[in-house]
Amino acid sequence: MKPLKLPLPGPKAKAIVERDHQAISPSYPRGYPFVMDHGKGTEVWDVDGNRFLDMAAGIAVVSTGHSNPKVVKAIQDQAEKFIHISSDFYHENWVKLGEKIDEISPFSEPAVSFMCNSGAESVESAIKLAKNYTGRSQFIGFLGGFHGRTMGALAFTASKAVYREGFFPLMSGVTHVPYPDPYRPILHCKPGVSYGQTVLNYIEDEIFHRIAPANDVAGIIVEPIQGEGGYIVPPDDFFPGLRKICDKYGILLIADEVQSGVGRTGKWWAIEHFGVEPDIITIAKGIASGVPLGIMAARKSITEWEKGTHGNTYGGNPLACAASLATLDLIENGYMENATKVGQYTMNWLNESKQSHPCIGEVRGKGLMIGIDYVVDPETHEPDKNMRDRIVELAFEHGLLLLGCGESTIRLAPPLSTSQAEMEESLMILDYVTDLALDGHV
């Protein structure tokens, strides 16, 4: 069935966007004028009554679907009891959430959690813990990485220069190295050396040797699958090698699971796909289905920092904890498995679609964290940003919410509850608008 072209933006949406331009900071990187009215699962409706399928889930956040009844009930029940008490005191759901994180954490030793309000704040917490524990000042980050926009996290974020422009000096002590992207490698591989190993050699032989002495390095902050940078999956040998480097020099391995974590890739944590145990993980986005919550979880043996060293007002917010407990229960009891199943279905479909669409250079990802990379030429892998942008625009006009990432990639990061039928409908729209874009429609 041919997807309908919607009359967008409708009059109500248009009016709200105009008011927004007067009252809200223009710094937000808005894409297209979707003005939400309500949502249910993977479906959302705008203020003019248009229906869309949501493959973006509020930047990979609404993990259990929009307004999942169990999450809504948990928030309502908690709101009736109390909404806030502050991190000066205690409450049971906060402890329960810490216990749950311990149970599902990727550490073989117990986990201790620090709760905050966003991904960036969880990264800030990890930076501070790493400095506090090691007494060292230097860090390694990755080109293409995204870790947030606060001044510490921003020192690691290296996906687009616009995020940093005009904000220097950032936190000092961060050296960036290429992310192991085998599709568009930056470094030259010596004969017989894999690209994963090439990046590891670059860290150990060049960076430690010439710029940042290993004994001064507190931590390496890395996304197990790079998100904003383009949904890039590193080669299998990379993380085991990185763990070895960390062990050799007493460096903490900090896995930023803000986008890739909480079941999105079909495992609780994306780092688990590589058989490696980090020392710290940073969590946010999907952890509470959209109620703001960040968590920095670390191996217990490195979290002996003193009372008052780090804290906040909203840590352990009761609404966020209640939403998170309900979210984790839903993910554990079906949605994580669904992410693997529907993710596989999606990968198969897209790989098939790639055969008839040479503009698709690569399809990559795990579970429901899938990137479609558009290229000018499948041989050279030259990114086709215009094609990606045209497809995102046309998809919106035909009832499909998509988000870009990297130079020329579309990310599929729908709710983990998305059914195969909803995914099929989304992919049919995507194929349809890809053909339109190829025909030169905008």
Ligand SMILES: Cc1ncc(COP(=O)(O)O)c(C=O)c1O
């Ligand atoms: C991997 C990663 N880390 C950190 C962040 C920052 O999270 P927030 O926007 O909640 O501060 C993001 C946001 O996209 C992210 O993808």
